[in-house]
Amino acid sequence: MLRMRHSPPEQNGCGETHRVFNQPAPLENYNVYQADRILQFWVKRFDGDWGDARLSKFGERVGHDLLAAGFLANKHRPELSSHDRFGRRIDEIAYHPAYHQLMAHAIESGHCSLPWTEPQPGAHVVRAGLAYLHTHADPGSGCPLTMTFACVPALRQQSDMAKRWLPKILAPQYAPENRPWYNKPGVTIGMAMTEKQGGSDVRANTTNATPLGKPGPGQRYSLSGHKWFCSAPMSDAFLMLAKAGEQLSCFLVPRWCEDGSKNPIHIQRLKNKLGNCSNASAEIELRGAQGWLLGEEGRGIATIIQMVALTRYDCMLGSSALMAQAAKEAIWHTAGRDAFGKNLHQQPLMRNVLADLALEAEAALAVSMRVAHALDQSDGSEQASLVRCATAIGKYWLCKRAVQHTYEAMECIGGVGYVEENVASRLYREAPVNAIWEGSGNIQCLDLLRIIEREPASMEAMERELIAARGEYLGYDQYLDDVIQNLRDSQDLHSHARQRMEQLALAWQAATLIKYGEPLIAQAFVDSRLAPAQYHQFGTLNCRNIDLPAIIKRAMPHL
Template structure:
């Protein structure tokens, strides 16, 4: 007989009561809420297209996302012979993510197809891609959002838009005019100014003639330039003392390198697969877009769409976090039954699912408005509601992803689990493209400058009146608070929170499932208020909400 005290190769334990990973599934067909809102806002015609992309996201692109976040971008300032090259090298997985998204239509679908619902379908693509990798979503967003700004200058647009809208990806380090597909970045922020672009010091002078579409020489710095291997960048610089907008290429038209020099890559908390850089312009050439001094008016068209994509991105973070938490707890048993059926855990999971669906609902409501923006009310809604959604969803995502990670437990905290990446990723959308205070001040400015936008916003909310008494009471309180013009800037965050909750409630009541809408209004607009997830009232059918969010893998 073997002496058990001398045995050194015995197994210590078997692995059991651990769920399988949420992978190798179709992210679109597994998501009941996403399918509902895509169909509700006119995107049903693209079901097969979204399903095909959702399959990629849940299989090879999910794996690529892990690889791109493990093997981070590397910066090389010079080649081995001492020549300045300013090159950032990415892992092949990053290029795989970019190629799949661009070919699916992430960057060009609404600009290439005038079909109703095109923005909704593209919004769903951005939402799906975020499940694979939020970092590569940054250059995809900027490329998509650059189109209206570049279109303002037809002679420049004729050179650049064919490549931007080609539906092809070319990640080679080659001059833009030799490539089949082009991507666009952005460089606005400087050290001394942050969100206050009026403090920018970068200057531009005409090479020969001044005016729209002409080449200028730029000298200055940018504290943040995202995705520095893009083919061109929208840049703010001063012509005399007026801010103007330029399209600055990485390569000049004669094939020489444009002197846009990368100083270093940022070492960031999250968004790691995407390179963010500090740069200096040392006489870099760039085309003036629009009139001199109209730089903010030009680039704001891009900024408005990138803020909208922040809503989509943070909505996707919350949805993925809720699905991971529900999937994990469904595969764990405690005290004799699955963890996700234990009453307190069920309450938390349902609350997370409710928050995620409300975020998705208003994000795709903006997509729907973009499809109908020729209607005055829809255009006005976009101008006001984007700030509201950007402020609220992006802030909620931070606490939300943490709560989901806590549901998963210790395994969710380690880097091998996607939950920790979601949590690290969450703050960037709140900070990027204007922090919370900037969104509040922008909204007050728009509402004061364009009174019709306030009317359009309240008209949107009024559609839900009479459907739920708690909503009606919350809306009346909101109207009273807006009628008080005293200290509005001091109260801006209070007003923004009220607006966000009322807008989410109204969207769910008018367009959503009745049970989801009722649960949201009862839990978010009730007089008791709420502060932490897992505080849904007993009247809410938490099990039904969790079932709706549970990924339908294998169905």
């Protein structure tokens, strides 16, 4: 077993009462991509190996100055100035320079643009690798990066607006200044859907949109109302839902009007959140704000869902990255610690926990990269149908697993993991946002029910994906038979939707590992997750059948 050297003991001097020993060196100042053999495996497995140099360059920055920038951006939270000193309304949010450093690096590296500007096999996979690595530095700034990336399909529904906006959205330039979008080399995009009275039920929205001239696609409207959550309120424009008459429609609402005046989007306050601290989320008032209609009136949900589908996918990817980093931190830390007469890696119970964390993290990354691979092939109806179903399943399951997983990793590290100077506490506080944002667990279950009842092609694509993994492991084959039978049973389907979702998620993770992954990991996953008497806490693997040291070694940062 690889064992990390302890940090050197301090020299005793005048006034010294103790020396620090049996503490590991921090996991920093390294190339995060080159050290992550699991990420490299899945990037290569799904046609992204042409992006190795780009990912390596990105990972070098993430493991050095951007890791430090992430700590600073989370320590110094965004601050709102609603007015300047002369009383003028400015609605400006100040960020620590480290936040801008993180954003600039990601945008300049193609985080928001790569699949759109360089479409080729593996483009979504390489972009997923960039997003995964960026999360290691700072998950919070991933929110505006995700929305900027995800807005492209929705904007393309309105060709005249796309022609004006997409060159700046896809530009590899970050311009954080609060000035009109058309005077900037690059822009970012946010989103505001949720209202107080509706929450996830966006059909209960009351924001109104009135045409300022001729109504219809691409035309200008005046929006009045309130948004309970506006994600990334410093963005240059937002996709919003509002009612034109009684019909929900989708609008692009910029921060500045065409005449250079400030659009009346008034920030009431910033949310004081549990996590996601480097990123601002706000309550806003729209007081006659100008917005441009995307698509037809009454097609708002159908338009914005194209953005939401990709942001939900990034919730999967973000949760996978949180689990991967948590597992690596736990493995790295315990490699440099002795306890009860042995290195912690040699303690059988700790070894079981670490291998279980590593197994969960790889299974999460595997299905996230499988969706990226399907997105690269989504011109075909089969892969597009698979993405539709897979995103709901992955968003539900991975985002929920990340909360327990990051906690367990923090427990492995111990008390030092609970303090803010250690990244483990940030990972734990960050994990719930991916489960809640863009539709919580029940919303994903309702989405799955909608797919089952109204979109049979999507469920059929998922079933074919699962069936393709048959024949390797008896445990998987028997589990899959039960999954398919349960899906055919429509009795009490709504009240049992979470059970069906969990069964599908586990089957899909197993199928992906069997078909595309390493046998070592596939066998361990099938034996531990699909067995009839499975346990629900991490650290309950069957040590007789599973090579725990090999799984830990695979996940250990390779420095």
